[in-house]
Amino acid sequence: MVMRYRPRLRRDDPFVAISCDNSLSFKTGTQRSERPVFINKIAPCRHACPIGIDISTAFHLASQGNIDGALRTYLQDNPLPGVCGRVCYHPCEAECSRGNFDESISIRSFERFIADHGQVDIRGDVPIHSRKEKIAVIGSGPAGLSTAYHMARLGYQVTIFEGRSEIGGMLRYGIPSYRLPQSVLNRDIQRIQSLGIDIRGNTTVGKEVSWKELSSFDAVFLAVGLQSGKILFEPFGVDFPVISGLEFLADPQKWSLSDSTQKTLIIGGGNVAIDVARTLLRVRNGNGGNITVICPESRDQMPSLSEEVNEALEEGISIVNGWAPDKLHRKDRKLVSLDFYQAEVRIDETSGTLEIMRVGKKIKNLAVDKLIVAIGQSMESDILPPGIEVKGGKVVVDEWGRTSLPKFFAGGDAIGEKAFVADAIASGKRGALAISCFLQGRDAVSEFQAYHLGKSHTFSFRHFIEGPENDSVDLKRVVSFDHINTLFFSESPRNNPDRLDPGTRKSTFEEVTCGLEPRQMEEEIARCFRCGTCIDCENCLDFCPDISIIKDAGVGMYGFDSDYCKGCGMCSVACPRGVVEMVEETI
Amino acid sequence: MRMFLTGNHAAAYGAKLSRPQVIAAYPITPQSPIYEKISEWDGQGALGARMMRVESEHSAMAASISASLTGARTFTATASQGIALMHELLHFASGMRVPIVMVNVNRSLAAPWSFWSEQTDSLSQRDTGWLKFYVADNQETLDTVIQAFKISETVFLPTMVVLEAFYISHFMEPVEVPDQKLVDDFLPPFEPAFRLDTDNPAAFSQTVTQSQYAQFRIQRHQAMEDALEVAGEVDMEYQKAFGRGYGLLESYRLEDAETVLVTAGTIGCTARVAIDELREEGKKVGMLRIRLFRPFPKEQLITSLRHAKKIAVIERNLSPGQEGIFCEELKSALYSRVNGIPVCGFVLGLGGTNVSPLHIKKVFAITEQMNEAPLKPILNIEDEDAFGI
Ligand SMILES: Cc1cc2nc3c(=O)[nH]c(=O)nc-3n(C[C@H](O)[C@H](O)[C@H](O)COP(=O)(O)OP(=O)(O)OC[C@H]3O[C@@H](n4cnc5c(N)ncnc54)[C@H](O)[C@@H]3O)c2cc1C
Ligand code: SF4
Ligand code: SF4
Numbered sequence: 001m002v003m004r005y006r007p008r009l010r011r012d013d014p015f016v017a018i019s020c021d022n023s024l025s026f027k028t029g030t031q032r033s034e035r036p037v038f039i040n041k042i043a044p045c046r047h048a049c050p051i052g053i054d055i056s057t058a059f060h061l062a063s064q065g066n067i068d069g070a071l072r073t074y075l076q077d078n079p080l081p082g083v084c085g086r087v088c089y090h091p092c093e094a095e096c097s098r099g100n101f102d103e104s105i106s107i108r109s110f111e112r113f114i115a116d117h118g119q120v121d122i123r124g125d126v127p128i129h130s131r132k133e134k135i136a137v138i139g140s141g142p143a144g145l146s147t148a149y150h151m152a153r154l155g156y157q158v159t160i161f162e163g164r165s166e167i168g169g170m171l172r173y174g175i176p177s178y179r180l181p182q183s184v185l186n187r188d189i190q191r192i193q194s195l196g197i198d199i200r201g202n203t204t205v206g207k208e209v210s211w212k213e214l215s216s217f218d219a220v221f222l223a224v225g226l227q228s229g230k231i232l233f234e235p236f237g238v239d240f241p242v243i244s245g246l247e248f249l250a251d252p253q254k255w256s257l258s259d260s261t262q263k264t265l266i267i268g269g270g271n272v273a274i275d276v277a278r279t280l281l282r283v284r285n286g287n288g289g290n291i292t293v294i295c296p297e298s299r300d301q302m303p304s305l306s307e308e309v310n311e312a313l314e315e316g317i318s319i320v321n322g323w324a325p326d327k328l329h330r331k332d333r334k335l336v337s338l339d340f341y342q343a344e345v346r347i348d349e350t351s352g353t354l355e356i357m358r359v360g361k362k363i364k365n366l367a368v369d370k371l372i373v374a375i376g377q378s379m380e381s382d383i384l385p386p387g388i389e390v391k392g393g394k395v396v397v398d399e400w401g402r403t404s405l406p407k408f409f410a411g412g413d414a415i416g417e418k419a420f421v422a423d424a425i426a427s428g429k430r431g432a433l434a435i436s437c438f439l440q441g442r443d444a445v446s447e448f449q450a451y452h453l454g455k456s457h458t459f460s461f462r463h464f465i466e467g468p469e470n471d472s473v474d475l476k477r478v479v480s481f482d483h484i485n486t487l488f489f490s491e492s493p494r495n496n497p498d499r500l501d502p503g504t505r506k507s508t509f510e511e512v513t514c515g516l517e518p519r520q521m522e523e524e525i526a527r528c529f530r531c532g533t534c535i536d537c538e539n540c541l542d543f544c545p546d547i548s549i550i551k552d553a554g555v556g557m558y559g560f561d562s563d564y565c566k567g568c569g570m571c572s573v574a575c576p577r578g579v580v581e582m583v584e585e586t587i
Numbered sequence: 588m589r590m591f592l593t594g595n596h597a598a599a600y601g602a603k604l605s606r607p608q609v610i611a612a613y614p615i616t617p618q619s620p621i622y623e624k625i626s627e628w629d630g631q632g633a634l635g636a637r638m639m640r641v642e643s644e645h646s647a648m649a650a651s652i653s654a655s656l657t658g659a660r661t662f663t664a665t666a667s668q669g670i671a672l673m674h675e676l677l678h679f680a681s682g683m684r685v686p687i688v689m690v691n692v693n694r695s696l697a698a699p700w701s702f703w704s705e706q707t708d709s710l711s712q713r714d715t716g717w718l719k720f721y722v723a724d725n726q727e728t729l730d731t732v733i734q735a736f737k738i739s740e741t742v743f744l745p746t747m748v749v750l751e752a753f754y755i756s757h758f759m760e761p762v763e764v765p766d767q768k769l770v771d772d773f774l775p776p777f778e779p780a781f782r783l784d785t786d787n788p789a790a791f792s793q794t795v796t797q798s799q800y801a802q803f804r805i806q807r808h809q810a811m812e813d814a815l816e817v818a819g820e821v822d823m824e825y826q827k828a829f830g831r832g833y834g835l836l837e838s839y840r841l842e843d844a845e846t847v848l849v850t851a852g853t854i855g856c857t858a859r860v861a862i863d864e865l866r867e868e869g870k871k872v873g874m875l876r877i878r879l880f881r882p883f884p885k886e887q888l889i890t891s892l893r894h895a896k897k898i899a900v901i902e903r904n905l906s907p908g909q910e911g912i913f914c915e916e917l918k919s920a921l922y923s924r925v926n927g928i929p930v931c932g933f934v935l936g937l938g939g940t941n942v943s944p945l946h947i948k949k950v951f952a953i954t955e956q957m958n959e960a961p962l963k964p965i966l967n968i969e970d971e972d973a974f975g976i
Binding site for chain 1: 787
């Protein structure tokens with residue numbers, strides 16, 4: 001039987017919805033009430049770094065095998081990556097997002113790694129001596145080196161005056177070489193010097209050169225630090241030297257302390273005290289039986305970094321907590337013993353000052369042959385230009401580092417910055433911005449506002465040099481852990497550097513902490529989320545249900561096709577690192 | 588060949604004889620024996636189709652739609668919660684005009700849990716655009732499955748063949764299983780109008796404009812209307828080839844009947860016995876069994892019932908807050924053409940309880956007493972006094 005039925009439409013009429021074309025005619029963009037914004041932001045590590053180093057970008061470059069690029073990124077802000085990669089107190093790691101997930105990234109080890117393995121000649125990037133203005137920098141510690149470096153990058157002619165024979169300030173004369181090898185310091189300094197900076201050692205301003213002679217310079221940056229160690233008791237006679245920790249560290253061999261039978265007390269609970277004890281241990285060839293560090297603070301309150309304290313304990317240094325010095329006893333002209341009273345310390349959180357309180361009536365009497373005091377540093381009054389305003393032993397400056405004398409700026413320990421290398425570098429960097437604005441008649445306040453990072457006290461030097469054009473970073477926004485889509489990451493343990501075995505290391509000045517092996521570093525690099533930094537992972541592109549992500553939307557960033565993007569927000573969820581966010585559609 | 592088969596196995600034979608190429612299904616009581624029988628053939632290498640053991644009914648229907656789009660003849664079977672889970676894809680199937688044939692074994696829907704016969708599972712899918720046959724016995728099950736492929740593949744709409752749990756699914760009856768050759772002659776291979784073709788990529792069921800959407804909906808409705816004629820023709824053709832036909836409606840002793848019972852499914856078989864007995868007593872009674880529920884054969888219904896004085900409807904389903912769905916549909920069909928015939932709706936056998944000849948006789952007795960049709964469904968016929976009989 002022949003079927004009479006035919007579909008009412010001809011067989012080739014589409015009674016089924018079929019499209020061999022595409023659905024571009026449906027401009028789904030009209031449905032949008034929110035739209036994605038693609039913008040890089042500041043990673044929390046960068047926000048926490050006093051120098052404001054663009055860590056996430058450096059990690060990204062390193063992940064592509066570009067160690068040189070990573071180093072170049074560091075050098076945008078920090079002239080001393082080899083130094084910081086070893087001795088920085090790494091506040092960046094405390095804020096690392098990864099810390100909320102498993103363990104923070106070994107950021108300091110990364111800095112050391114790229115400084116040791118990267119090869120960068122920055123001379124080509126810098127308009128050396130392109131400006132006629134001359135800048136004098138007094139002091140070659142981290143603050144002075146930082147100002148000199150950044151001023152040179154801006155094209156100024158820089159001269160550093162340094163009273164000592166060697167360059168580096170406390171990096172050279174304070175921090176012991178088992179923590180910071182001289183060769184590493186020299187390498188960083190040579191790079192700085194390669195920018196055509198004139199360095200004059202053995203030239204104390206005020207002695208070899210008069211302050212007046214500096215009048216030919218257009219600006220002066222004072223980075224004189226705090227050079228005298230505070231002393232507790234007045235020394236008297238040759239048999240009773242009270243040595244300051246700073247004096248000892250500047251030349252450990254000079255003090256005839258190598259006899260390990262001499263009972264040596266080190267008073268103080270900071271890094272200097274620990275450095276003194278460990279240096280003395282090495283001077284005594286690893287024999288630490290008679291070396292004791294004693295301080296009023298409890299173990300937890302000690303201002304020195306806990307890793308330093310632990311290493312000292314491992315090496316056999318004894319540390320006595322909760323006792324403050326009281327009276328000394330001598331016989332004939334010789335020191336015999338010291339009385340200590342039992343103490344408690346209250347630390348004022350805001351000012352950082354401590355109050356030492358006596359508890360009970362107990363007295364501890366310790367026999368002593370030699371006494372080293374490491375309770376802080378102070379300003380030498382004669383190293384400053386006459387007439388400059390000083391208060392509480394610190395040079396008085398405004399927020400741009402301007403002192404009471406015209407053309408004179410100051411930074412670092414001398415102005416009471418936090419006494420750390422990174423903070424000294426940061427103040428030098430800020431000083432460079434301020435001096436160049438001053439010389440060019442630009443407003444430092446608005447320049448700093450434009451380039452400062454989030455709520456921190458630092459700014460992006462690259463942006464200051466290059467200006468804001470064509471940039472895809474919002475310097476004001478910090479990505480928090482909430483913005484990280486952790487579904488894209490799996491847990492993996494942090495790689496910590498190896499240390500020399502305590503038995504071996506305590507009798508040598510060899511560097512205690514080793515660098516990470518390339519394989520370990522590779523793992524650390526892979527662990528970094530690269531918070532707020534677009535790395536072309538293309539997740540947004542893959543997940544967009546409307547195929548509306550545009551890969552090259554200018555300034556190296558992604559964009560969206562406003563004709564079709566429905567504003568579903570999938571891209572912002574799919575971005576693992578908080579680069580994409582949704583904002584209300586305004587049109 | 589004459590075989591002694593359950594309704595489920597009759598369905599399986601009907602499917603196998605139709606030479607499907609893909610069967611995607613998920614087992615569920617009381618449909619499982621269909622699934623098992625087909626699996627058994629598959630295991631023996633005797634199926635001749637690709638059997639897909641999917642993870643849910645939703646997937647079963649999704650797979651069936653895709654298979655059918657490629658041009659494969661596709662069969663599936665389900666019941667109760669299974670068809671409920673398929674719901675959104677049932678709309679897809681008809682919207683994409685794929686001629687899938689599916690057996691649904693009527694089973695009560697939860698809650699509470701129950702496994703017996705009830706029609707709400709398939710009636711809930713009334714507006715999904717599927718053709719729906721309600722069959723009365725095992726032979727009709729087998730025959731209707733074969734017919735369904737032919738109808739579906741002509742109008743490009745899917746068809747559901749509905750049989751009641753246990754009354755048909757697990758009941759054994761002698762069934763005439765036709766020769767494969769005969770079925771092959773009746774049912775030529777499937778030739779789709781459009782197919783999924785990797786060499787000519789296309790998107791099916793893409794987003795369309797508002798007016799395009801309206802047009803597709805109207806076309807589907809028109810195809811459904813056309814299916815009425817096609818189903819009638821296919822049944823006649825089947826009668827010629829196999830010697831068995833059913834019509835879209837079954838009329839039983841209707842010629843001079845004054846009180847007519849309208850029903851669907853197995854109650855129709857039972858009713859024949861009751862009607863024979865009542866006729867013997869001289870009562871002018873007859874029956875009309877609705878076999879095709881979608882498209883709804885309105886015109887045939889009106890013609891068949893024009894001369895009835897009173898109508899009773901018995902059915903195993905209840906639309907809460909309204910009445911039995913067959914009764915409601917019937918009234919709506921009659922309303923436009925025939926006035927004044929009281930229609931009494933009886934909802935009996937819910938949850939699979941038996942509707943016996945005795946019950947049916949009572950229904951006739953109650954209906955004859957009625958001068959005005961009740962507005963509410965009659966749910967209980969035990970209390971005879973209430974009806975004055
Ligand atoms: C023992 C020790 C260990 C430390 N360890 C750490 C550490 O592990 N991590 C950390 O972050 N920080 C550490 N610090 C602190 C850190 O070294 C200092 O905060 C930092 O060096 C300060 O830098 P600066 O440039 O302000 O001063 P300095 O480093 O003190 O440099 C000042 C320089 O100016 C020179 N100078 C002074 N007056 C004149 C003048 N009139 N003419 C010419 N030259 C002059 C001095 O000779 C000196 O070289 C440590 C400090 C000490 C003492
Ligand atoms: S300088 Fe210090 S704070 Fe900054 S990145 Fe290096 S280790 Fe971290
Ligand atoms: S995960 Fe990487 S980018 Fe993010 S805070 Fe840590 S080091 Fe910085």
